[in-house]
Amino acid sequence: MEKLRAVLVDLNGTLHVGDQVVGDAVAALQRLRASETPVRFVSNTSKESKQALLARVKRLGLDVREEELFTSLTAVRAEVDRRGLRNPLLLLSPSAREDFEARNLPEDQEHDGVVVGLAPDQMHYEALDRAFKALQRGTPLLAAHKGRYLATSDGGIKIGPGAFVSALEYASDTEAIVLGKPSRGFFMQALASFGIPDLALEEVAMIGDDVRDDALAAKEHGLLGVLARTGKYTSGDESKHSSAPDVVVDDFAHFVDLLLEARK
Structure with missing residues (x-):
């Protein structure tokens, strides 16, 4: 870990769960910044807008800055614009x-695409x-x-949007275009923002609580x-797949401790 020059960090489940900070994440993030390690935040949170997510983590005392935050929703919005979709469902x-302001036209107009995020109230038969x-x-x-699935503030888990995306894929014989993690493009967009020309992939760590979409995707x-x-x-979780994470830690603070100790 002594060769690491930059870090990608997941938010919900890693630094916080809902309105609760995970362990000593606030102080650990401060220590990581004090070490002058560049950091970006890559979140699959799709139940709230980027601004709402920023407001939440700031209320919790987490030093997350807008220009450092990459969300799956903003990646989807960029794809909607790239494709010129005027009225996606x-x-x-x-x-x-x-x-997606100005992208929600009346329901009786024909839709030119479908966008799916975490929206429990929308996951019913009619929708x-x-x-x-x-x-x-x-x-x-x-x-x-x-x-x-995703973590809940009471320590449990609940179903995520993947099941509904898969249902639509199956029914329509269509393959979804996944814009957030674990897509390579999402990771590469965050890496490019570091602006470090000689930054090698193996010099960047990705830490998160999702073994597939965070740890194993990053490794891949x-x-x-x-x-x-x-x-x-x-x-x-670390042993449920054919591949295993490179590193397993108790929490984000533990990771920062290991990183800073390796540099001594």
């Missing part, structure tokens, strides 16, 4: 829709059937991510994949 929460009918016309299915893309035993982590 947004299966998103009211907060998440704020990242999914509207999405299915739009996809039957050949419109693209854009997913913020395909997370299987050439980064150091670090799994934190917090958030959605369940016992034995």
Whole structure:
């Protein structure tokens, strides 16, 4: 770990869960910044807008800056703009829709795409059937991510949007375009923002609580994949797949301790 020059950090489940800070994450982030280690935050949070997420972590005392934050929703919005979609069906929460202002036209107008995030109130038969009918016309299915489940503030887990994305894929015989983690493009966008021309992939760590979308995805893309035993982590996650995370830590503070100790 002594060769690490930059760090990508997940938010929900790693630094906080809902409105609760995970362990000593606030102080650990301060120590990481004091070491002059460049950091970016890569979040699959898709239930609230980027601004709402920023406001939440700032209330918790976490030093997260807007220019350092990359969310799956902003990646989806960029893809919507790139494709020139005027009226995608947004299966998103009211907060998440704020990242798609002027993109929510009346329901009786034909949709030219489907966007799916974490939106419990939208995951009912009528909404999914509207999405299915739009996809039957050949419109693209854009997913913020395909997370299987996520952490809750009471220490449990609940189903994520991945099951609903998969249901739409199956029904419409369409493959979703996943814009957040674990897509390589999402990671590369965050890495490019460091602005370090000679930064090698193996000199960057990605720490998160999702063994597949954080640690193993990072490892597959050439980064150091670090799994934190917090958030959605369940016992034995590190050994449930054919590959294993490069490093497993108790929490974010433990990771920072290891990183700074390795540099001595």
